[in-house]
Every structure is written in C-alpha cells, then in structure tokens.
Amino acid sequence: MRSYAGVMVGHLLLATVWCCPGPFGLVLGYVAWSQGEDWAWIALVAGLACSVPIPFMAVSYARKQFPRITRRDRLKQAGVPYGDATFVLWAPRSPQGHPRARLARADVLEASLVRYAPEGEATYTTYGDTFTPDEFTPLVRLRLRVHGSEETDGTDWTDGAHGSDGSAGFEVTDEWRVPSLCLSAVTAGRLAVLVDPDGSSDPTDPSAPGRVTPLWPRSTLLAGTRTSRIVDLDGRLTDVTRYPGRLLRHMRISLDAGGIDMAGDLIDLRGLDAATAARYTAVAERDRARPESPAPVTEPGEESRWIVDDLPGERAAFGSVGRRWARDGGVLVRARFLQMSPTNTFQDHGPVLDIVLRIHPADGTPPFDATRRLTVPMDYLAVLHRTREVVLYVSPNGTSYVVDWARTNLLAGTAAAKVIAPDGRELPLAGRPEVIWALMNLLASQGLSNPTSVLDLRKRRMSAVAGAVMDLVS
Template identity: 70%
Template sequence: MRSYTSVLVGQLALNAVFLVPGPVGLVVGFAAWRAGEEWAWIALLVGLVCSAAIPVSAVKSARSQFPRITRGDRVKGEGISYGNDTFVMWAPRSPKGHERARLVRADVLEASLARYSPEGEATFTSYPGDYTPNEFTPLVRLRLRVHDGAEAAGESADGSAGFETTGEWRVPSLCLSAVTAGRLAVLVEPADPSDPPAHGRVTPLWPSSALLAGTRTCRVVDLEGRTSDATRRTGRLLQQMRISRAAGGIGMTGDTIDLRRLDPHTAARYAAVAERDRAFPEDRSPVTEPGEESRWIVDELPGEPAGFGSVGRRWSRRGGVLVRARFLQMTSTHTFQDHGPVLDTVLRVRPVDGTPPFEAARRLTVPMNHLAVLHRTMGEVVLYAAPNGRSYVVDWARSNLLAGTAAATVIAPDGREHAVTGRPELIWALMNLLAAHGLSNPGPVLDLRKRRLSAAAGPVMDAVRDGGTHARTQTQTRARTDADGPAPGRPGSSARE
C-alpha cells in the first residue's frame, strides 16, 4: 500500500534532478558574490526561482499521482442537493443526427473491444477545447437489435421485432456502462428509397444511452412541484428524450428536469407523460439485460485488477480503516491516462465512526473497467482512511471487487470453495476482517489454506456463514473504539472529520 509521503519524496527527488540548475545556480551565485562579481545576482535569482519550483512542482505532481481526499476538498456551500441515490453524469454531447431520424431503443446482443491503444502510458495527456481523441475513446464492435416503436414490448408498431445490425462505434469512456447494461438509445435515419428493405444508418446517443441504462438517474418535477422518478423506466425515458429532441434540448439541474422552467408547450407534453406513468406505472427495467456475458467487455478494458486489497502493516496497527463512499457526480475533462479518463467528481463519504457523511470534490483518474459497471454499482467505491482520519484515498482494487468486475471466491481451510460474487455486503465484511488483521490479499480468491491467512480463517468462515453481519458489527465497534481513544499499548486515531 503506497503512502502519500513516499510518493512526495519520490517526486521531490525526481524534480530535484530535472531542476538541478536551481541548486547549482545558488552555489555558483554565492561563490561569485563572495568573489565580488557583478553578475552574481543573476545566478542567485535563477537558482532561487528554480530551487523554489522543486517543492511546488513535487507537491503538484504528488497530488495528481496520489489523489488524497482531504479537508480542503470538501464541497463548500449548498450547490445542488444530492439525494442518497443520485448519480449525475456530464458526458460529451452526442451528434444531432438526421432531422428525420427516429429515436428508438436498441438492445446490445454482443459486444467486444475492437481497439484501444493509446501510447501515453501512465502520463497525463491533455487536449485543448472540447476535443476528445480517438486514441482515448474505445472502439467497440456491437451487434444490436433495434426496435421500431413499442420499446417496452420489444416489438415495433407493426408487430415485427425490429432489425439487427452490426458495426463498430466509438464509445466515450464515461458511457461504457450502457454497453454492459445492454440498453441503448439510437437514432435510425430514413432508409434509402431505392432499397426499401434496407434500414437507415444507426447512430447511438451515448449520454442518452447511459440514462436509458439506468447509470444516470432522472427525476421530473411537475408543474405542481411533485417529484417523480423516471430512472430505469425505459418507455417513459424514451418519450421524454423524443420531447427533448423536438424542443432542441432540455436542460437538467443535476439529475432533475423542472417543468416549471420550460416553455408551456414542452412542459405540457412532459406533464402528460408523467401523468400517464402515474396512472399506469411502468415497471423498472432490470439493472442489466439478460445475456450480459455476451457483452462483458470489462475484462478487455484497462484498469486496476480486482482484489480483496493490500494492507500496510503500519496503517493497520495505527488504526486505519476502510470506508465506503459513493460518486454523486462525474464530469468529463479533456485530460486522459491510458487506463482511464481524468474526471471531475463529487463523492459522498460515509465515515464508519458515526460522524455525519460529507461531500468532497476531487479530480480523479477513474479506471475504464470500473466505468463499465457503473450501472451495477451506482458509483459506490471503497476508500482507505488515514489513521488520523484526515485523508482518504480511493482503493480501486477493492472497489472493482465490490463492483463485481471479477469473481470473488473464498476457499475454506478444508478446500471447499464458496462463491461470494454478487454479495457486496459480505465482500465488504471480508475486506474489513483482513484489514483489521493486517493481512493483504491482492487477488479476488481468498485461500484460507495459506499459512499467513490462518489467523483470520475462523472469523472469515463465520462471516461467510452468517453473510457478514457479525464481521460488520465488529468493524463498527472497532471504528467507534478508535474514535473514542487509543487502546492500551496501541497508537490511537482521532475521530474521523
């Protein structure tokens, strides 16, 4: 487990090498001043500027490479009021498409990664304006079933089941979850009159697809101030998208559309859709459509491998704990790394010691394999907290295991295997048990036959049998003890701030 101090020291050494003219200039300038040379002040000035840049540049680089969440990152002021199940996504705009194109639903039958080959390695690459280069945008091959009208029933108005099409499309990293979920919003252009059986070109609308997939949440405030939730109500969302497209676009405040701010005609159309949904409620679509294994591109995407996580012995002995948090907002930037885009995020951190949750705004590199399952996690991640409770760091390996990017398995001391995939509360309890015992397990398979894990074998198997309830209670008790004061013979930790 890396520490911020080690990263900062490394950056200080690296910047000292790059800016070595600074210290050299100070030495040369001082020697020239002692000798009475008139140009000594120039060397001293250059040396002073370059030397001062060393710690400044090191701190800036360390903050980018080791993005801690600290007191200074807390959201100030009220801003947008985020609910506990809110997820706001600001992604690049989709093309408008042909003016006579139809907006319909498409189901992803198969998906595979065709190409993703940036050459920036671990460096940050930024572009001016709103340009997003192809090298940082995955090219995905999709086989789609496009529906013509009756989206909820999966059939078109004339009773046919639509048509299938196959192609390769660039998918913005922030919208990859729409592919895994299996529901897209697409534009179908008019067919060529000279070839009646053929269909027109199909263009996916990626931000709208993330909305249709349920990754982004959507609420509507009607003219009387009542709020209704349209998240994962596919038929209603498509009707709202068509109204928005006809109106030239509808602005959202966070994840909410307020009809009181729209023109009367558009507001009336939205209100009619909401009223129809209130009278005949539409069932929510599943989190992911059947056949997810045929479009599981997660393993092909770069990112941190899933695992139960590494533990620093010093961190564990001093009272460091794991904390759950949830992304409330993600916004695209124009900076990229090979394994994921750099996003402006807002997280809600829930300390385990009973102190109130708080929101923090932080620019983070989010791995692409994690972005591909956002519809399942709704942005939930794991943080490890500093023993003093003053900083938090996103643990992507644990977050990806909690999200289900890899199969999680516990092998009992007698050799029996227990699959725990899809049981996030149990996985969370097991992570905390390992952290409390100071044990690292970087992979997704927890093999209790290994000697180094024998100390935790009993509690782990108890947690597997009771679903993690007992382990979760122990973790909460430990966190409260750390907050109240240090245990005898062990450095304590202050209350989480």
C-alpha cells in the same frame, strides 16, 4: 498500500532532476562565493530562481496522481442538492442523426473491444478543447437488436413525430466509438439510438435499414446509470430511473421540443413552456393508468457483452495493508459518487474527471461531500450502472481519505471474488458485496494484505482469521 509521503518524495526527486540547473547553480554559486569570485551572486540568483518551482511542482504532481481527499476538498456550501440515491453524469454530446430519424431502443446482444491504445507517452494528456479524442475513446464492436416502433411500449400521440412510422425491428452489427463515461450502457445492454429513414444509408436499396447512431448520454439514462427525476406542475417529484418505456417517451418529447438536453438528472416541468409541459404531463397520466415495471439492472446475456476484462484499470483485490497504518488505527470507509463531469485531460487507464463524492466517516458522524479532480479507471466506469460506491482508506488521525481502486473494483464486481476454504472448497462471493466489504475490513484490522480477488485460507498467514472468514461466508 501507497502513502502520500512516498509519492511526494518521488515527485520531489523527479522535479529536482527536471530542474537540475537550479541546485547545480546554487552549488556552483556557493563554491564561487567561498572562493571570493565576483560573479558568484549571478550563479546564486539563477540557481535560486530555478530551484523555487521544485517544491510547487512536486506538490502539484503528487496531488494530481495521488487520489487523496483532505479538508481542503470539502464542499464549502451545505452540500450537493441531491439525495444519496442520485447520480448526475455530465456525458459528452452525441452526434446528430438524420432530420427524419426515429428514436428507438436497442438491446446489445454482443460486444467486444476492438481497439483502445493511446499513443501518447505522457502520464497525462490535455487537449485545448472539450471534445473527446478518438485516441482515448474505446472502439467497440456491437451487435444490436433495434426495436421497432410497435415494440417501444406505448407509442402514441404524446410521442410526437419520432417513432410513429411503424418501423419494424432489425439487427445491426457495427463498430462505434464509445465515450468512456458511457461504457456502462454497453454492459447494461440498453441503448438509445437514432435510426435514419430506410434507404438513406444506401440509395441503391430503398428497403435497406437506415444508419444507426447511438445517443451515448441518453443511453446512460436508459441503462439506469444516470438517475432521472421529474418535477410536475404541482411540485411533486417522481423518480423514473430504469423505466425505459417512459424515458423513451421523455426523450422523444425533448428531441421534438429542442433545448431540453436531459443532461442532468432532473426535468422541472414548471420551467418549460405550457405545450411541452402538457406533453410530459400526458406521459405521466398514461404511466399512472398503465404502470411500467422497472427494467433489470442489467439485461440478460451480460457475459456476451462483458468488455470489462479488456479495459484498463487497477486489478480488483481485497487490498494491501500498511502495518503501521493498521497498528495506528487506520480504517476503511465507503463513499458514493454523486456527480461526474468530464475534463479535457486523459490518462491511459481512464479519463480525468471532476467528481463529487459523499463520504460516510467511520466514527458515525454525519456524511460530508467532497469535490476534486480524479482519474477514474475505465473498467470501473463500465460497471457504473451497478454501483457508484467507492472504498477509501482513512489515515489514523482521520484527516485524509484515499481512494482505493483495487478494493473499489472488487466491491463493484469487475472481477469475481471468492474464498478458498481450509479444506480446498471454493466459495464464490458474486452478488454478495456486503460479505466482501466485511472481509476487507477484517483483513485490514489484522494488518493482512491480499493483493488478489481470491482469499486463500490455506496459506499459513491466514490461519488467524480463517475461522472468522468462514463465519462470514457461510
């Protein structure tokens, strides 16, 4: 378990090396002053000027690298105006398709990571613009089944021009750059795509299917990663998360109307023009007449598109424990992401994001919201449709919270957790996050580290908790 003090000392030494002329100038100036040299003050002033930035650099780099949340990160206002179940993802914009392209749903049949190999040697790489560079955007090979218009569940006059041409479904295999914030749409298996008119991609073959362009921000909406809510003209709030048929109809309206980005989680019909609001209202009435069943969290066949193992990130584990931390009363708590926004800074194992986090203190006091800039591992982003929970370890005095990505990834299911019983039986914990959470707390309270996703009770050091562990998993 890393400590902030250790990271701070390391960066202080590193900053001292980078600014070595400063301390050297101070030593040289002191020696010259003790010998009565007239130029000693020049060396002292120059050394002091070069040494002053050292602690500021160390604090800045330590804060950037160490995911610690303190009182200074708490939101000053009453809180984010979203409920606990809401998640807003400000994903990058999608490229534009053909002017006569139709909007369709595509199911991901297979996915494999082709390439992700940033060439930069720097810990952080910052760009001068807000675009997502190819260097930090995974190239993924996808086999898609693009649905035809008759398969989109209720294409009618409310859908406008999009999807009304009677096009049939087809399969396509290609390689696409998938923004890291949108990787969960691939794992979930549902994409929103634009399909160019037949023959537009190959003039020599008028019957050839048109080019397929994934709309990545809208795909996270269709996958259920982002929550989606509608406020009708009477002020009533309706949650339409994971209702792909209705969401597709909303997307078609937004594309026809223009200016409706669907970038956040909320569309308020009271702020739209009358004609567009009427189209959304017609979709709502149709849904009340013919209710749609919610889609599964992930489509069948997830194993064929499981690229999580190939993505960078901290390895999932029950976690390490500092003995002093455990002895002094340190605890684990859970939090939940409410919002993620991209920045123009990237690390090799994940993008640097502006996040809003709702933390539930261990002492039962009301939860509070915090915001800061964090590097979020890409393997965690790939399962963001499943959970937005994160595990933090709390300092014994309760003043700071540190994101524990190893435990977070295990709770999120990026690796299969299991327990090996004293008699050698393997007990899988897939789909049992509450049991995994209870085991994490049990090990932390006993000061036991387990830096893997497998808890082997045959080890001697686990004998003290073997009985309690078996009670939890049985």
